[in-house]
Amino acid sequence: MSYKLIIIGGSAGSFQIVNQMLSRLPQDFKIPIVLVLHRLKHVRHGFVEALSQKSILPVLEPEDKTSIKHGSVYLAPANYHLFVEVNGRFALSAEEPVNHSRPSIDLSFKTAAYCFREKVIGIILSGANKDGAKGLEIIKKMGGVTIVQDPMEAQIPVMPKAAIDLTGRVDHIYSSSEIINFLQKL
Amino acid sequence: MKAFPGEGSSIGILGLRKLNQITTTLYDFDLRKFSTTSLLRRIESIIQKNHLGNLDALIHLLETSSSFLPVFQKQLSFSCTELFRDPAFWRSFRDDVLPVINKNNSKIRIWLPGCSSGEEALSAAIMFQEAGVYEKSLFFVTGINELSIREARNKSYQDKQLEVSENNYKRFCNDENAAISRYLIRRDNGFVFKDNLYENIKYEVFNGSETNKIRGLHVVLCRNYFIYCAPEYQNYLFTLFTESLLPGGFFAIGNKENISFCNDFDKYLVFHKNEKIFQKKTY
Numbered sequence: 001m002s003y004k005l006i007i008i009g010g011s012a013g014s015f016q017i018v019n020q021m022l023s024r025l026p027q028d029f030k031i032p033i034v035l036v037l038h039r040l041k042h043v044r045h046g047f048v049e050a051l052s053q054k055s056i057l058p059v060l061e062p063e064d065k066t067s068i069k070h071g072s073v074y075l076a077p078a079n080y081h082l083f084v085e086v087n088g089r090f091a092l093s094a095e096e097p098v099n100h101s102r103p104s105i106d107l108s109f110k111t112a113a114y115c116f117r118e119k120v121i122g123i124i125l126s127g128a129n130k131d132g133a134k135g136l137e138i139i140k141k142m143g144g145v146t147i148v149q150d151p152m153e154a155q156i157p158v159m160p161k162a163a164i165d166l167t168g169r170v171d172h173i174y175s176s177s178e179i180i181n182f183l184q185k186l
Numbered sequence: 187m188k189a190f191p192g193e194g195s196s197i198g199i200l201g202l203r204k205l206n207q208i209t210t211t212l213y214d215f216d217l218r219k220f221s222t223t224s225l226l227r228r229i230e231s232i233i234q235k236n237h238l239g240n241l242d243a244l245i246h247l248l249e250t251s252s253s254f255l256p257v258f259q260k261q262l263s264f265s266c267t268e269l270f271r272d273p274a275f276w277r278s279f280r281d282d283v284l285p286v287i288n289k290n291n292s293k294i295r296i297w298l299p300g301c302s303s304g305e306e307a308l309s310a311a312i313m314f315q316e317a318g319v320y321e322k323s324l325f326f327v328t329g330i331n332e333l334s335i336r337e338a339r340n341k342s343y344q345d346k347q348l349e350v351s352e353n354n355y356k357r358f359c360n361d362e363n364a365a366i367s368r369y370l371i372r373r374d375n376g377f378v379f380k381d382n383l384y385e386n387i388k389y390e391v392f393n394g395s396e397t398n399k400i401r402g403l404h405v406v407l408c409r410n411y412f413i414y415c416a417p418e419y420q421n422y423l424f425t426l427f428t429e430s431l432l433p434g435g436f437f438a439i440g441n442k443e444n445i446s447f448c449n450d451f452d453k454y455l456v457f458h459k460n461e462k463i464f465q466k467k468t469y
Contacts, residue, residue, distance in 0.1 A: 042273070042357060044441065063444040064413045065420075077442045079271070080413075083223040086199065091221045092442055094271075094410040095264045111223050 003031050003145075003186065004119040005068070005084070007112045009105030009135065011038040011127030013155025015050075017176045018125070022055035022073060024180050029057060031121075031186060033073045034082070036108045038101055038127065041079040048075050062090040076103035083111040099131035109135025118143030123179060125149045127159030133166040146170040147179060197226055201241045205229070208248050213255055219394075219419040224264065232261045260334040265303035266410060267347060269312075269366065270354035272441055275409070277358060278461045280313055283436050287404045294323040295403045297430065299392060299423075300411040301329040304338035305351070310407060311383045312369055313358075320386060326400050328392030335389040342376040396426065403430050410440035417447065424448040433468040 010018065014037060039047055051073075052059045061077045067089050068074070074090070076082040081093040082103050098104035105124075109132065112120050122139035124132045126149060140146045148164050151157035153175045164170055174182065197205075202225065206217040217225060229244070236257075238244050247254050270276050287294050294314075298307050307327045314320040329335040348366065355366040370377040392398055406427045412420045428450040431437060437445075437454065439462045445451055454464040 042354075044272075044274075061442065063442050064440075065417055065444055065447070080440075080442055086222050091223050092413045092440075093224050093227075093264065094266050094413065094440070095224070095227070096267065 002119070003121055004116040005034065005112055006031050006121045006123065006183070007034045007036065007109055007139075008123040008125065009036045009109060009127075009132040009159075010125035011129060011131070011156070011159055013126030013128075017149070017179070019051060019054055020176065021180050021183065022051060022057065022059065025056050025183060027056055028071075029183075029186075030070045032068050032070060033057075034068075034076070034084070034108065034112065035073065036076045036082060036103050036105045036132075038103075038105075038129075038131070039078050041102065044078045047078075051075060064090065064092045066090050076108060078103075081107050083108065084115045085111070086115055088115075099129060101129070101131045105132035106135040110138050113139045113142040113144055116144070120144035121147065123147045123149075124160055124163040125176075126154035126156050128156045129158060130162040132159055133162040136163045136170070137167045140167050140170070145172075147172045147174055147182070149173075149179065150175050197229055197241050202226065202229075205241065205245055205248075208245055212249065213252075215255070215259070219416055220262070221414055221416055224414050225262070228262045228264070232258060235261065256331045256333040259330045260337065263300065263302055263330060263334065264414060266305055267303060267350075268354060269305045269309045269348075269351035270358045271305075271309075271409070272461070273354050273357035275438070275441065275461045275463075276309060276313055277360075278458050278463065279438070280317060282458060283405070283463060284314075284317055284319065286434075287436070288317075288319050291322070294319060294405070295326070295400075296323065296405040296407060297326045297328070297400050297403050297427075298407045299328050299427070300408070300414075301327045301335055301338040301389065303341050306407060306409060307338070307387055308379055308383060311387060312366075315383065323386055325387040326390060326403075327387055328390050328400075330393075331391055335391060339384070339389050340378075342373060342378045343370075344376050348377070394423070394426075399426055399430050401430055402432060403435055404432060405436045405438070406431055407438050409438055410443065412439060412443050412445070420445075421448045425450050428453055428466065431466045433466055435466045437464045437466065438462060439464075 048059055048061050057073050059073045062074045083091040085091045109122055120139055122136050124136055136146050148160045148170045150173050151160045154160050209215040233244050314323050352366050356364050369379055371380055441462050454466055457463045457465040
């Protein structure tokens with residue numbers, strides 16, 4: 001199976017795992033990665049720089065209508081929703097927050113599922129609210145691969161738990177090192 | 187019909203096509219102007235808001251009742267409900283752009299296309315008033331039809347909706363005690379902005395056509411409008427706005443928007459990279 005997109009949602013307690021993951025991916029990793037992490041809406045700078053420090057692959061905050069390219073990591077920008085469009089580009093939206101969040105993980109996951117169907121891998125990490133659960137459920141319904149960080153390991157288990165409960169049967173419940181292993185083998 | 191399953195959404199690309207056929211043939215209103223995902227989300231929400239149940243009911247309503255068209259068009263636009271979104275942008279505008287456009291005694295003409303619910307215009311009006319240039323300025327705020335501009339003009343707020351704006355305003359002023367509430371008065375069950383902020387704002391319908399555009403402008407304030415437009419339509423509008431701007435005039439977009447692919451992009455200099463403010467070349 002050749003996957004087209006990996007999309008990762010997280011909130012409080014997810015930064016370290018993402019950072020670790022980005023430092024351990026192979027240099028020739030092709031599948032685009034989209035990070036939808038809850039962040040302060042008025043702090044527009046610093047996050048992408050922090051993630052870039054240890055990342056093997058380039059980390060970018062996509063602008064509206066940017067094409068999704070191989071070998072790149074994209075971080076959802078502050079105070080916008082990030083959509084995957086049918087034309088293979090990103091689209092942004094400034095519509096009202098969903099689950100008190102903008103970017104909302106649910107919205108990004110949903111659009112990724114519609115565009116890439118069974119060729120999406122959705123991953124939910126540590127976090128303190130339920131954003132992302134619906135999105136992961138849709139990825140599952142559309143035939144994509146669903147992975148959730150083990151709530152026992154997650155710094156804040158609310159988000160992984162919600163995703164597991166709603167999706168019913170996620171494909172994998174992994175520790176962070178198992179997630180990294182899984183990605184390394186793709 | 188290949189539907190988008192899940193979440194009760196069953197519109198899909200084919201559904202969009204069907205809907206577009208109706209809006210173009212009956213009303214000459216082409217939905218392909220909009221970016222797809224946002225359009226789908228809007229239509230889902232219109233179906234819900236008007237208790238229509240499904241897409242076919244929406245199509246039927248548009249076919250049988252032309253009076254629903256303005257409601258449909260208005261509900262297609264997203265409203266940005268906060269004032270002073272991106273305080274850093276407004277500070278740059280005040281400190282760097284205003285001195286340039288306020289050089290002589292002539293009127294300052296500003297166009298804000300896509301009025302949504304009017305918050306950008308009010309933010310601009312407040313900033314201009316505080317800078318002492320409101321009296322010599324004229325704001326053109328345009329929307330898709332009469333209904334949408336009327337709503338923008340008459341918007342009222344509940345306390346809670348202003349929380350975000352209140353915080354943005356404090357950041358804009360760089361003052362913890364700054365209170366946007368001093369521009370508000372109580373009316374009926376909510377709050378409205380004082381009438382004097384509206385004195386130099388003209389609300390007009392802009393249908394997107396060449397003949398309908400506003401000319402002789404110093405600024406086009408167009409933040410977070412292109413994100414809802416398809417690339418081809420954005421390109422078309424950008425050319426139109428560029429023709430509306432005076433040489434040396436300013437064009438502002440949202441901080442993650444992108445105009446570099448537009449044909450007329452090379453008619454501009456980057457004036458402020460981070461805040462996405464561009465200046466039309468004078469040559």
